[in-house]
Amino acid sequence: MKQITLKINGRDVTAKEGQTLLQAAKAAGIDIPTLCAHGDLEPAGVCRFCMVEIKKGARTRLVTSCVYPVENGLDVQTDTDKINKLRKMLVELLLPVAPSGPISAFAKQYGIEKSRFELEEGEEPSNCSLCGLCVRYCEQIGGENAVGFFGRGVNRKVALMPDKGEECVFCRQCYKICNSGRFVELSEVFPEQV
């Protein structure tokens, strides 16, 4: 496996070809916050917490470190003011939706007491950040495809296929991997039959 050399936060880091920036940083002991990344699962790149600034030649841009592959000569910054501002906004936006678990931990870490944002009148927080760990686990490792995403936009949610219930009773790995520490109560997907 070819060796790749790059800089992360000013430090020289050696990584293996095919690794992502997130993996290389972790191996070098550099901590990058994430919600949706997990060592055993393919990356999704949806929470955007792991964004880092990379400099290649003259060009600087933001990329998600969980997806971006390591390259020779890359200059990576994981903790700039710009990135922290973005992460704070992510927390502020997620607080109304998922005020418990990792989001509240992030909020404390970034010193955010209250969010400027709120849900529509009558809407309740779902406590699900839609990180998709449960879905990806069940698809890639569990092999059952019992949990899935449904709907679009703000109506996007995670739900369980009702017919799979009998097998799932013995597994429940999705509960363990769930980001908010407790699995969201799932309801049937199919509309009520008369």
Place this chain on the structure above:
Amino acid sequence: MNKIRENKTMKKLKSVKDLKQLHKTLLAERKGIKKSVAICEGTGCYAYKSSAVADAFVEEIEKRGLDKEIVVRRTGCHGFCERGPMAKIFPEKIFYFQVKPEDVAEIVESTLLKNEFVEKLLFLDEKTGKRCAYQHEIPFYKLQNQVVFGNNFLISPKDIEDYIAVGGYSALAKALSGMTPVDVLQEIKKADLRGRGGGGFPAGAKWETTRNAPGEQKYVIVNADEGDPGAYMDRSVLEGNPHSVLEGLMLGAYAVGSNHGFVYVRQEYTTAIENLPIAIGQAKQLGLLGDNILGSGFSFDVTIHQGAGAFVSGESSALMSAIEGRVGEPRPKYIRTAVKGVWDKPSNLNNVETWANVPLIVNNGSDWFRSLGTEGSKGTKIFSLVGKVKYTGLVEVPMGLTLRQIVYDVGGGIRNNRKFKAVQTGGPSGGCIPEQFLDLPVDFDELSKVGSMMGSGGMIVMDEDTCMVDVASYFTKFLADESCGKCVPCREGLRQMKRILRSITEGKGREADLSTLEELGAFLKEASLCALGQTAANPVLSTLEYFRGEYEAHVLHKQCPARVCQSLIVFHIDPLKCSACGTCRKQCPTDAISGDKKLVHIIDQDKCIKCGTCFQVCPTRFSAVTKLPGGPAPEPVAYGTKVVQKSKGEK
């Protein structure tokens, strides 16, 4: 000749020579034709029932036994959609507009037989008062250069022979018989053809990346998902001239080394979905699709995928997911789809209009293409000029024409003598451009400098009666509904922006909301996963920049200066102008107006639902109902106040 021959059997062409022979034969067959009439059956005119007009023509000509000399063609879009149903008469290029089936007999008698005009159906130039008969006289068409669109008049999309008769597939034949794939690629590179789907990326460079990417199996893709509301250029090209797109696609496939293509077309385009398989079937019959095309050794086949109602599926990585049978959501990608696309194979995706330009470049050469347009943007562009403009429709102009020329010289300016306010370009990814920039040339780069973009070509003209806050709210709601919801910035950011904008239009906004919107906008640009999220804030940011006063009126004074936002506007009957005709009172759906003969009518603001009916129906000579930009309503006069008596002769 006038019966649609979509089901005719044709002999397979086995060589370029066969194609040239067919072309010759078709020209010879059509020599005896003295005149032809092209009636637009594009979706716009079809909605105006143009098929009945076409039927009437066919019937009339058959009745008179003239079907050997006069051809009636049901074609695709003619562009001047405002004035359909329209008929274009060849060879003179006379245009008749708003034709009804009852007019057909007169047209046949006067114009086709006696070469006389039917004056009432000709275009009336309001500026000069003259009737214009010929295409080059009509202001809407004068500045246009219809290199891509022009063939729409000459082709029945259900008949491949029409396409071949005007030289169709000759570019493919030229490439297969005398050019190497690299030759074709170089020609497109030299021509500087930039993608017409909105990105403006150099097509030649993309083709080259695909060609050089490792792997045997490569794909070429037509993006016909045209989701920008108000833009329908691709639909009209695909409906009216599907072969031009297929030929372009095949030239691209030849150049990059692909043997299979996909056309992803949105489901809402029913006529395009109808005409495309017919075109493909006919091309297959003739051997212009399939194995060993024209005996060259080049094989190519194409699969059609329909969209299912999602704007985001037009994004290239989302589109490719959908082709794989997975949900059409974008993926975070740092490896170009030209290198790893559908099933991780090199896939070259281009827009319909981009592909349609390819056969023209191969036939006429890159120098010809470069002679049109500006330094950075070569060629022409089709725009959909819609909204509050006089002449609505599709226009094809060389790049570099200014916004003013397009809106005023081609589009005829603002309808109903209202005042221009802004033109929205680039769809939901673009912004609103105010009056001070009307002299900007329209091309890929100029409009981005003022916070918008040319995009795929949508141009929505807005006037003084358009509320820019409402426009921003509309686009944000659209994008929030269409967001796939995967990534936090777009899903949650748009959720909050939609909520804030709606509350502003409802009079519940605060001043701090404006800076929150700006902050969210900048955030979405940086942090979103795909281009939908990254550009989603453009409508809000551009209206905040150029129309901040309107926003401030909404949040500080609870007023809508354009008098659009229903929660803010107030309807009021001017007691000095009301003459108690009673029309408003009788039509008010909530009985909110009280009054009687000779008594000033009064609106009960508590009952008023702001439907605007009273404003619409109050006779112009009184114009007593006024629409106020905000409350509170003026104190009403006491019930029982008599109307102002007007002496005879006083207005």
Place this chain on the structure above:
Amino acid sequence: MDKTKSRIVGVRVNKEQETMLSQLQQKSKLSKSELLLKGLETLAEYSNLGPEQEPMQTALQRLEKEAVRHMVSLKKIRRKEEAIKDFVREIRKVDEIIDKHGCDPSMLIQILLDVQKQNNWLSKSALVWISERLGVPMTRIMQIATFYTMFSLEPQGRQTVQVCTGTACHVRGSNELLTRTESVLNLKPGETDPDLKYTLKTVNCLGCCALGPVMTVGGAYHSNPSVAELKELVKEHE
């Protein structure tokens, strides 16, 4: 681990039933799904099966329950035998659509579009059938079915009434047109009337902006119809 072996078209079967089905398959040279459908049709004719067919009974009874439930959701009152016959007919048509697209999993969305067009909705049975034949997990099918606006998991009206809310139509007053349409049909966008005659939808640009604000009824386009005109159109298409 191929879990699908213990299910036949969404119906759990045990080893005995599985073996019986394979034997029948070999004898008759029919596909698994074809066998089940034929069995179901037979069930409709006769009220009881002999002892040797007993293992099939549970599988078939589940399908029978499904068939009746399906008919009820379509607001069609049927005797049990008719319900099963209609149900089998519908599933056969889904089968045809799958075969038309070469039973190719990449054509999943196209298959769903054809089924939606044919039946005016995507029933659970149709989706389960598609999942089994294409070898595609139900989660993916359900994700697609709930992602796109073209699909409905509930029966829709025979006619679709669409109001265009694209930008050009918006600036020309599509909001008011929508309000008028809502009041004539007594429906909000997305809703279907109780007799399954109409479904009201909004659509983001039909591409005929010169007619704005535009709407369609049963595929025919209409420019800015008034309340009276709308009432006529609705009556026409009844």
